[in-house]
Amino acid sequence: MQSPRLLLGYLRSNWYKYLLAVAAITVANVVQSLYPRVLGDFTDTLQAGGITREAIADSALKLLAIGLAFGLLAGVGQYIVMRLGRRFEYLTRGKLFVHFTGLSEHYYSKNGVGKMLSYVMNDVTSVRESISMGINQTTNAVILILSVMAMMLVSSIPYSLIIVCMIPMLAIPFVVVLFGPPIRERSMKVQESLAKMTETAEEQFGGIRVTKKFAVEPIMQNRFGRTVDRIVEAQLRLVRLSSLFQALLPFLGGISLIIAIAYGGYLTIHGSISIGSFVSLTLYLRMIVNPLQQIGNVINTMQRSRASLSRLGSLLAVQPDIRESKQAKPLRKGASDIRIRNLTFSYPNSDQEALHDLNLTITPGQTIGIIGKTGSGKTTLVKLLLRIYEPPEGTIAIGGDDIRGATLESLRTHIAYVPQDGFLFSTTIRDNISFSNRETPAEKAFHAAQKAQIYDNIMQFPDKFETRLGERGFTLSGGQRQRTSLARGFTKDAPILVLDDSVSAVDAITETDIIDGLREERRNKTTIIIAHRISALKHADEIIVLDKGTIVQRGTHEQLLAQEGLYASLYAIQEEGTRHGEAKGPAERESGRRN
Numbered sequence: 001m002q003s004p005r006l007l008l009g010y011l012r013s014n015w016y017k018y019l020l021a022v023a024a025i026t027v028a029n030v031v032q033s034l035y036p037r038v039l040g041d042f043t044d045t046l047q048a049g050g051i052t053r054e055a056i057a058d059s060a061l062k063l064l065a066i067g068l069a070f071g072l073l074a075g076v077g078q079y080i081v082m083r084l085g086r087r088f089e090y091l092t093r094g095k096l097f098v099h100f101t102g103l104s105e106h107y108y109s110k111n112g113v114g115k116m117l118s119y120v121m122n123d124v125t126s127v128r129e130s131i132s133m134g135i136n137q138t139t140n141a142v143i144l145i146l147s148v149m150a151m152m153l154v155s156s157i158p159y160s161l162i163i164v165c166m167i168p169m170l171a172i173p174f175v176v177v178l179f180g181p182p183i184r185e186r187s188m189k190v191q192e193s194l195a196k197m198t199e200t201a202e203e204q205f206g207g208i209r210v211t212k213k214f215a216v217e218p219i220m221q222n223r224f225g226r227t228v229d230r231i232v233e234a235q236l237r238l239v240r241l242s243s244l245f246q247a248l249l250p251f252l253g254g255i256s257l258i259i260a261i262a263y264g265g266y267l268t269i270h271g272s273i274s275i276g277s278f279v280s281l282t283l284y285l286r287m288i289v290n291p292l293q294q295i296g297n298v299i300n301t302m303q304r305s306r307a308s309l310s311r312l313g314s315l316l317a318v319q320p321d322i323r324e325s326k327q328a329k330p331l332r333k334g335a336s337d338i339r340i341r342n343l344t345f346s347y348p349n350s351d352q353e354a355l356h357d358l359n360l361t362i363t364p365g366q367t368i369g370i371i372g373k374t375g376s377g378k379t380t381l382v383k384l385l386l387r388i389y390e391p392p393e394g395t396i397a398i399g400g401d402d403i404r405g406a407t408l409e410s411l412r413t414h415i416a417y418v419p420q421d422g423f424l425f426s427t428t429i430r431d432n433i434s435f436s437n438r439e440t441p442a443e444k445a446f447h448a449a450q451k452a453q454i455y456d457n458i459m460q461f462p463d464k465f466e467t468r469l470g471e472r473g474f475t476l477s478g479g480q481r482q483r484t485s486l487a488r489g490f491t492k493d494a495p496i497l498v499l500d501d502s503v504s505a506v507d508a509i510t511e512t513d514i515i516d517g518l519r520e521e522r523r524n525k526t527t528i529i530i531a532h533r534i535s536a537l538k539h540a541d542e543i544i545v546l547d548k549g550t551i552v553q554r555g556t557h558e559q560l561l562a563q564e565g566l567y568a569s570l571y572a573i574q575e576e577g578t579r580h581g582e583a584k585g586p587a588e589r590e591s592g593r594r595n
């Protein structure tokens with residue numbers, strides 16, 4: 001049960017500040033409830049004909065004092081509550097972010113980024129509004145109603161008249177119980193549809209370039225329009241019910257007022273109560289109508305925020321799939337030999353084996369190439385190595401230690417992973433390259449950029465390494481992005497480097513330069529190169545050929561060429577492609593690439 005703890009924990013740790021705020025608002029409202037009494041007394045003095053300048057000045061001063069005290073105290077109380085609400089919002093967003101970073105890739109493969117944004121934005125705001133507005137208005141309303149009632153009881157208004165006037169208000173608890181659950185349920189639907197819209201918007205904005213290239217804007221607009229329609233529908237259902245509920249409470253207050261005017265007026269005409277008492281009674285009851293409206297408001301907001309709170313609670317209760325064991329130890333410093341034994345793996349919710357009985361030993365300093373058709377399990381192997389998905393116990397060891405017993409931090413600092421589509425952040429190129437350590441000396445980042453063959457490109461930009469990239473690095477070409485991400489991998493200087501198809505978007509000449517640089521940079525350092533092009537890994541000490549999750553061939557480039565099998569076929573096809581390319585001539589190749 002995370003949700004009550006999320007809010008209760010906060011309220012508990014700030015109870016004294018809330019108490020101070022409630023006290024200020026309480027006193028403000030008690031003071032405000034004196035106002036009808038002053039007016040009632042003034043009316044009686046007026047009626048008795050004893051009106052004097054002093055009496056007018058006295059009443060005016062009293063009203064001024066009431067106004068000032070109310071404004072000051074209520075203002076201070078409100079400020080404290082609002083400030084605490086904003087702080088709750090800030091702390092909860094921080095807590096959510098920490099929680100998000102702990103969740104595994106498997107969770108994100110099922111839940112979109114937009115949905116996360118919706119939790120951070122809509123749900124947190126909804127809870128914040130309810131505590132700020134809730135505490136403020138509830139204190140205001142309850143205290144005002146109680147003080148008005150107390151003032152009525154100590155006034156000269158007969159109890160029987162007060163009780164008759166209050167009868168309609170006895171219906172309030174029933175109305176609240178009747179409307180509460182459906183309002184909460186409809187609020188949940190609104191929050192869910194808002195989350196869906198944020199998710200769709202995020203996806204559509206992310207894919208706007210593809211949309212434009214395919215000229216399918218109308219289809220995307222329709223799709224987005226349908227999501228918005230669903231929100232409107234859900235919101236209207238909620239608004240209809242909550243408006244009815246909100247109107248009912250002051251309506252009951254209104255009936256009390258009508259009774260007061262009818263019955264109170266009758267008693268005044270017959271001289272049973274004074275005109276002053278009659279005026280006070282109607283003013284008191286009028287004063288109750290607004291707080292009743294506020295209470296309706298608060299209950300509405302509370303129901304909505306309970307829906308958000310329960311969504312946040314379920315999110316915070318999600319446990320990361322990958323967790324360190326209590327006895328987890330860091331990997332041995334610098335260990336870079338990898339041993340894989342009988343590794344078989346299926347993705348959660350999939351009955352297909354992505355890897356089957358894999359055995360592989362990588363000695364320190366070795367370069368291993370992994371090649372195979374698409375979907376053969378190359379990336380899966382790396383994800384298991386990094387524990388992005390959990391490998392079965394005892395199947396993967398680094399430096400002789402099972403990675404399942406290693407701390408995640410030591411494992412992931414041990415391996416520099418360069419994926420095919422390295423994500424770049426919208427900051428400077430230098431920050432992107434020095435991502436693993438912001439303190440990386442500039443020379444080291446420049447050197448890595450040189451090895452990744454991106455240095456000359458960067459130096460042509462007006463701000464060179466300080467050039468700020470657009471969102472996700474979109475101001476760079478695909479090949480430039482890939483090389484920047486490669487430089488990031490080099491900068492990490494980890495005992496093990498994994499390149500996952502990381503030079504697929506560069507031309508053959510640049511690829512050769514990068515591979516030469518890589519060999520020099522990673523001499524005697526363990527390196528795994530996953531590639532579709534044989535040219536990227538033919539220099540490796542051993543090449544593994546994967547097919548449908550199993551190793552079907554292994555050996556050096558020469559040994560594999562000498563065998564019949566997938567490797568030789570791939571080589572023949574790729575050589576054929578290269579010859580065709582050469583036959584076309586450079587000009588045609590260039591135009592082919594542009595198309």
Ligand SMILES: Nc1ncnc2c1ncn2[C@@H]1O[C@H](COP(=O)(O)OP(=O)(O)OP(=O)(O)O)[C@@H](O)[C@H]1O
Nearest residue numbers: 109347350354372373374375376377378379380381
């Ligand atoms: N998150 C996932 N959930 C379920 N199945 C997955 C998931 N990721 C990959 N797979 C499946 O596992 C198999 C191996 O995928 P993997 O990404 O390892 O292939 P790959 O050899 O790296 O392919 P490519 O060369 O196209 O990158 C594929 O059949 C793929 O559909």
